[in-house]
Amino acid sequence: MGFVNFLEEKLMPIMGKIAANKYIKSIRDGLAIVMPLIMVGSLFMILVNMPISGWNDFINRVFGSNFLNWLSYPIRVSFxxxxxxxxxxxxxxxxxxxxxxxxxxxxxxxxxxxxxxxxxxxxxxxxxxxxxxxxxxxxxxxxxxxxxxxxxxxxxxxxxxxxxxxxxxxxxxxxxxxxxxxxxxxxxxxxxxxxxxxxxxxxxxxxxxxxxxxxxxxxxxVGQPFSKIGLSFGGMVVTILSYQLFWTLGIHGTRVVLNVLDTILLPAMQENAAAFMAHQPIPHIITRQFYDNFVNIGGCGSTIGLLIAIFFFTKSKQLRSLGKIAFVPSIFNISEPIIFGLPVVLNPIMMIPFILSNTAVGIVTYISMALGLVSKPVGIAVPWTVPVFASGFLATGGDWRAIVLQVINILASFLIWLPFIVAYDKEKIKEEEKKEVVETV
Structure with a gap:
């Protein structure tokens, strides 16, 4: 209880002030207006660089040799x-x-x-x-x-x-x-x-x-030092820990942290896109797609692994009902039903796997891409709501290994969540049994 009181009385007011800062809010909301442009440009980038063998030859035969060049115009005016x-x-x-x-x-x-x-x-x-x-x-x-x-x-x-x-x-x-x-x-x-x-x-x-x-x-x-830190392995770990901590206090962590970091994530994405279009090596591992499409699968906390644990390893009526409610949103990487329904917010037990799962998934993803086991994000702005597997495939320009990586990430998340949710399930079963006894009496 002392830890929870510390969070409520000391840390939460500070985090709340940071989230409510007018400059942070304005940068967040202003960059949100930019994102539709990038997403539309990314759709045209996919059309120009479809991950299908012989696609360019087919388009050139059917529509003429200038057609793909014409499709590249929206990429330029958006990016x-x-x-x-x-x-x-x-x-x-x-x-x-x-x-x-x-x-x-x-x-x-x-x-x-x-x-x-x-x-x-x-x-x-x-x-x-x-x-x-x-x-x-x-x-x-x-x-x-x-x-x-x-x-x-x-x-x-x-x-x-x-x-x-x-x-x-x-x-x-x-x-x-x-x-x-x-x-x-x-x-x-x-x-x-x-x-x-x-x-x-x-x-x-x-x-x-x-x-x-x-x-x-x-x-x-400013830019180069900030990029070296923010786009590094250590910067990635700190970023994930930061926005996960915000979430555990009931504050939308990804909006606060990632939207501010877009000042380096968007340029990195653009550099990756330019390299991809020019058929050059992709320079950056860390872009917005790294977080949106690989780390936060099922939503923040990699909660798709939690849902699997709930469906197959819990018996509590409350948890199973919550799992059914949260399932569809989780497909589209929306984790609020779980975060506030479990709850994760100000819950010392659930905060641990919530933070650890995302951090572990981030580390696995970074190492996999750094070793060349999976392609880096190619600069296509795949919306964060695109379901798992499709998101990884598109974000890497059609690398099937990205789907395997997402499966591994889900498994890692599941293994981290499992012991905590099983223990939590036992508590909930006891509470439900007590409640049934009281109601019977």
Whole structure:
């Protein structure tokens, strides 16, 4: 009981404050807006790279040699604007938290972010050997997931500056008779001027340094160290322990932890996708699909193994009823019925296998991919709700060994959950027998 009291009185308030932090919430909700783009792009990536022998030859014969190239266009426009969309979406979410105009904040964030991107001149060599100047363009690498950290920082800075100016009433005042749309546009003039001027100064300062751009600076001092930690074996273990601990306190751990880590998980996924499209070795093991499609099978806690244990090794009416209720959601990797119904939340006995099972599955998956026994995630954004086996097969670009790995993961989860749920079942049977005796009397 002392441990539970410690969780309730000391740890839970801290975790609750972290989860409720406006920046964490805004990053989480803003990146959620980006995910549909990535998923749609991933669907086209599957069509272009179907794991079927002779697929490309068949498509070229039926639809022509340009068809697969045409299908690749949506991949570019979805993956290549992730940071740009995030700059708008996150700023809008922060603005809502600050109770200021979300649309204006989003637009100013996009403008400020674009101002930081260096413009490059692009030339194309024609067939006759001459060079055609295509003009000055923005490099897509800064618009894609590679620029997420800068996009997030920009959205926070821009929105807080905009909020400060708005609350100080440093705006152009118009009569009440002016339509709301025109009123907002005039109110945004002074904040826009201040924000654009500030980011222009930032841009010029970095151009005068050896880094050249803020992107290079952030990449060296923030992005690279963060990626080395977050995409490492140790970082993976800490990540799983963190979001599992959140869950045991009744807080949606994956939203809090993984959505923040998307700043490194999405760029890693994009790099894997680029390598996959170019038929090059896949660079990263840890991506969002590593967690969604291999670690959290059946939901957080790898609860599909728990359900198997419940169906075959328990006799308690309560547990078996819970198993029937939780079965269908678990197929789609939704574990809330188990987490809150068992319960796992603030339950010292069930917290142990809940944390251990996911950690063990993560370790098994990482080692399997590191040794080349199973293909790494290829950058296809398989939704977390895709059922087990299909999810692993798709996430690895059609590697049948991924299905075997998922079977092993389920078995590992089952073995960890089994002794705990059997002991818990005995307690529940005793409680039910006592209840029946009382009701009979």
């Amino acid at each position: 290549d604007i992730v940071a740009l969309v995030a700059a708008f979406a996150i700023a809008s979410q922060i603005a809502k938290e600050n109770r200021v105009d979300a649309l204006t904040a989003g637009v100013l964030s996009v403008v400020a972010y674009l101002l930081l991107i260096p413009v490059v001149t692009v030339n194309e060599t024609l067939k006759d050997g001459s060079t055609l100047n295509l003009g000055r363009v923005l490099p897509t690498i800064n618009l894609s997931a590679s620029g997420l950290i800068v996009a997030i920082l920009t959205s926070i800075i821009v929105t807080e500056i905009f909020t400060y100016i708005y609350r100080k009433n440093w705006t152009i005042k118009m009569p009440d008779s002016v339509p709301p749309g025109i009123l907002r546009s005039f109110e945004a003039i002074i904040p826009a001027f201040i924000i654009i001027t500030l980011f222009l100064i930032i841009r010029v300062i970095f151009e005068l340094t050896s880094y050249g751009t803020v992107f290079a600076f952030i990449s060296k001092f």
